[in-house]
Amino acid sequence: MFLTYVEIDKEYLLRPVYNNMKTALLNSPIDYTIGVKIPLRLLTTSFLIKCKRAKIPAIFVEVEDEWELKEVPWGWLREAMFPYNSPLIPVFVAETEKQRIQAEVYWQELLYIEKIPFIGHELKENVPISREDLCKLGIYPVKSGLHHGGEVSYNLYLKDDLENEICEKELFMQLNERLLVTVHKGMVIRAGKDVQFRPGFGEYVVIKTPAFFKVN
Known part of the structure; x- marks a missing residue:
């Protein structure tokens, strides 16, 4: 299974762009799920409610620096995310490595204090996602685990x-x-x-409840 995302820069484009990606992946040989990637300015209550209704399991957020994070109304966003609680995943676009590190540290501290579902670091392409992050995304134990009654993959x-x-x-x-x-x-x-390449053998995986299981 793999996780991908669509890039959205306007709220009204969420549904058509997301549906276009689902259509484009109909011939995928393996299962998949789809998140969204947005600029921080699009992180609003109305957008999060739309993501919740569409059961989008991952929201990638572009972050330039720690100062813009201070302007976000996190309390309202927390209420808009509940109870689906898709984790916010940072994509740091700072100009320097020092700024990126500062933004990452502040991201982790702030979202923990605000009790926002989040992943504290960037997810790298073509690298396995950790068990802890798979749980936050709701992919584990639906996928990526062997257990009684589970899928044999x-x-x-x-x-x-x-x-x-x-x-x-x-x-x-x-x-x-x-x-x-x-x-x-x-x-x-x-x-x-x-x-054996089997086009269309993969399916779009609906994540019912992100972060339902936790790693001790």
Whole structure:
């Protein structure tokens, strides 16, 4: 499964642009869910209510500096997000690395104090999302977990005897060398170098409740 987003710069474009992305992904071979990416000025109560009604599980917010975060009416936004509570995910667009770090620290402190659902760091492209963040997004345990009654979808990687401490991220970054088997919805779609591409086999995953489960 993968997470992607659409970029929105005007509130009235949310529904048509979001629906266009869903249509564009109809032939996806794997499951997916879709968030939105917006400038901070679009983070309003009316926009969040629309996202809540559409069950959009992730809201990426462009942040330039800590000062603009101080102007946001966080109390009203918190009420507008409830009870769906899609997490806000920062996309830092500061001019310097120092400003980016300052904005990230302030983002974490402010949203924690304001009790806003959030992820404290940027999500990197082509890198596995941590279990904690998957829970905040509501993707886990719907996806990304093996449990009784759950969907049978997983990867099997080659793991050397001397690499007992290798982490999931490192395995993913060496995917071409180590990925042996991929099972999607109970069907083997990759065995070694043999890959079966199944257009349209993926589905749009509706996240019913973000952050319903938490990692201890």
